[in-house]
Amino acid sequence: MSSSSQVESWISSYCGLLGHEYFAEVSEDFIEDDFNLTGLASQVPMYKEALEMILDVEPDDDEDDEDEDEEEEEEDELGDDPSRAYRRSSDRRHLRMASDLSVIESSAELLYGLIHQRYITSRPGIQQMAEKYELQHFGNCPRVLCRGSKVLPVGLNDSPGLETVKLFCPSCLDVYTPPNSRFQHVDGAFFGTTFGSLFFMTFTDLDIGTPRDGSSNAAAVDALMQISADAKNRGTASTQIINGVAPHNLAPGLGQGNIYEPRIYGFRVSERAKSGPRMRWLRSRPNDVGELDETRRFWEERGLEQEDEKMVDVVEKGGRKIKSARRRVQGSGEGRGSPMDVAGGATAG
């Protein structure tokens, strides 16, 4: 089944092509598990041939034992007499050689991309992408105030043919077009909408604010030191996880000190000017991240009214009172975190 060691497999040659630097090499085990391919047959034209191409199953090497096994499997599916189908399929292959090869090639690329989308959300796949992330294969955020935070390739749509691949920066929670135009031919669906966020929910310990290579100028380094010091202080002040994310890892490129302030000759441009700042909210973040813990805030606000409400409820409608009390218990039972705490720990299997 495995491709011969001296010849490069289709998968690794595909991933080695210019512009395909973002792709991980999907393991053959993953592709050979039919469960992982559920539903793809209807999305990809010439599905079977494309799959053969990806797995380097040579359709013309009839003598090869391993390939024969493969053929037989196909024929079982077709439900035909084995020998007849065998001949027919090889005839068909001879016919298609010239014109269909390019069709199959593009089908194989589509199929590989769709498998890739699923693979990188699986445990081995996301691990492989983590290695690529650490090695900065995906590049850095172009935003100045993200200070070179590493990015991940994502899609804005899970259906192929709609959007090209984009880069997701965890530091500003925004998406960017890749700097090199060669990536403008890579389909975003091959990475999918889930991967980018799932990645950071899986690897919660990654320090997304600190870039690997210190940028050359001292000012940026100083700023970075300050940020990490801030993060530590914040960490000690409120050690708990908020909304499933450690406070220092929640959009560290945003908030006070990370928002551009337009100035003319040193004077800030007023919000009241027609050309004044309007988009600061996009890059802002509360100084106290605890403010984002909506569940806790809700119950704190509620807690003050709770006693009055109880009295009223007891008198007026007993049934409703019990209901609200039960909800309260549930809420406080979850603690300060959210249900996503659990999801953050558990990765997609």
Add this chain to the structure above:
Amino acid sequence: MDDFNSETDSDYTSYWRDWFISSRGNEYFCEIDEEYLTDRFNLTGLNTEVHHYQLALDLVTDVFDNDCSDELRDQIEKSARHLYGLVHARYIVTTRGLAKMLEKFKKADFGKCPRVMCDSQPLLPMGLSDVANQQPVKLYCARCEDLYNPKSSRHAVIDGAYFGTSFHNILFQVYPAMLPPKTRRRYEPRVFGFKVHAAAALARWQFEQSQEQKERLRALRIETGFEDEEEELEEESDEEGEEMDVGGVEGTARVAQ
């Protein structure tokens, strides 16, 4: 007298500047007018910033005819570029300079915003400091009001002081019509179709901030500059009375819940 000399052969002499503008990596610069360069008032203070100031200025204005060693020539060449950059920062905030840079902006000579939601908004070059040799040039997007690194490394080495901290803001004050409409569209991180809680909570908080700003500007009757909001403003001023009622009903409804 130098000035007169240069003018006599000015038909073919914007040689050095022509070469400088068209050479690779200098796409962000516009050509400084001869008159601007030769007016000493515009160069006030630069003689202390640039080595071989007079020779460099001669080179920039194409009146340089000294025979000198290659080494010195290289130094002067370097100084000339530095001088050109420093004068450039002053020139581009003048009326003529702004007009020239506006043309380049319209052609997207400075590149387009990498942020997906900005829909390839053209950028403007800017510096984070007005002092030379501090920070390389950055690019400003008027749509998301943020700064980006140039994607090409040959631009990443240009000094930011050659554009300055004020130019891009002045340009939009002078040409407010060039301001792009802002957008509240944003990227929502999702996992299997569900919004990610931490990011969504932050987005809700940010949206509140933007609504507060909107209210502030509305109260002052200032355009918010966001797409699809200008008509809203007019409609609302007619229906303000009605709105109050709706708000009241909503308020009581919330209490009842």
